[in-house]
Amino acid sequence: MEHNYKNIIVLGAGESGNGAAILAKQKGLNVFVSDKGQIKDNYKKELTENGIEFEEGRHDEVRVMQADLIIKSPGIPDKAPLVKALRDAGKQIISEIEFGYWYKGTSKIIAITGSNGKSTTTSLLYYLLKNADLNVSMVGNIGVSFAKQVALNPTEWYVMEISSFQLDDIKEFKPEIAVLLNITPDHLDRYDYKFENYIASKFRITRNQNEEDILVLNIDDPEIKNYLEHNPIKSKLIPITMSDQNLTQDEGAFMKDDELHLKYQGEDINISIHDLALKGRHNQYNSMAAGISARVAGIRKEKIRESFSSFEGLEHRLEFVATVRGVDFINDSKGTNLNSVWFALESMKQPVVLILGGQDKGNDYNEIMDLVQEKVRAIVCMGVDNTPIHKAFDSVIKNIVDTASADDAVKAAYALAEKGDVVLLSPGCASFDLFKNYEDRGVQFKQAVREL
Missing domain, CATH: 3.90.190.20 (Mur ligase, C-terminal domain)
Incomplete structure (x- = not known):
């Protein structure tokens, strides 16, 4: 799709806002960053070094209203008066991951969302791909923002952790492989205290997927199961489950007799849970999600086995x-x-x-x-x-x-x-x-x- 925007305003100067601004500047677009709060020193330095104009402690509403495209940081709620005014004026508002998507070229995306386990699954999957010598980066809610990576060091694969807030403002964004781990009530203040709004927001990850694209999802999760029963999804579904009894198809990941099984395209890889570096039942879900996604991405079983046993977990997570x-x-x-x-x-x-x-x-x-x-x-x-x-x-x-x-x-x-x-x-x-x-x-x- 053609994107003829020239005058871009980025709201919020954190990791994602700065990433979007750097990418816009690199593409020769006119960009201005506006943050209602104080901008952290490291981000201020980054904007200055890239010759990007910014303001802090206020929003110049007249200038913001002149933009033909607004890139909104995920931390800013739709309830914010300025965002409401922009929407009322019919302004195009997108998220930084959407903007990054416009410029990613032929690279492939594996995007991971869910209420819990996102960071662990993202890190493990990145490790699986990196260890298999793929040209890959880990972006999104963990590490560098997607847009910044696209601008400064593009890779052939992006393993991306994304939150519902980032998904709320996508238009075309489409991962080749989407992963939905679980859905439990969180951040309901941003969704009018309606759990169904939050659930729908998580499922936006599939919004632009088609039959060629993969959705890896946890069918043991009652909210996911319920949503699927009532809403059609175009993506090819690959389930993960604790019990092979729940697996009604040939492809997916499951646990059986203390072994993790990854079934894909006629091959079943089984790995003893004692060989997994990550312990605990919840990490078995994370390992199934990362493992089956790695298989879809073409990683061989020897590499998957080796990486599962050598992976070190995340700081601050168990x-x-x-x-x-x-x-x-x-x-x-x-x-x-x-x-x-x-x-x-x-x-x-x-x-x-x-x-x-x-x-x-x-x-x-x-x-x-x-x-x-x-x-x-x-x-x-x-x-x-x-x-x-x-x-x-x-x-x-x-x-x-x-x-x-x-x-x-x-x-x-x-x-x-x-x-x-x-x-x-x-x-x-x-x-x-x-x-x-x-x-x-x-x-x-x-x-x-x-x-x-």
């Missing part, structure tokens, strides 16, 4: 930190919703001292109640307001302690733990009350463990 006098410490700071906490607890074999809390997005702690009762010895709260946690667990857990820093939380958890226990930081909340972000929280946690 990351083993240290054992201190018989107590294991695990950093799952990236677990910012209760579904993540559920997965983390579900994969623990020892009794748990759980560090929980932060900026609560209206959590319903009943979601994890059964696992907490079954596995958790004590809870250490780490947030400015821990009332919701007390309200949920005071009657079922004897020891619940309040702390207001990573250091205090680690000391309190260590004091409550017995030899053979695991101290698990899996907050189930955003980190913005006490920390810059989940990475900062994880780093402070690991530092505190090392100082015990």
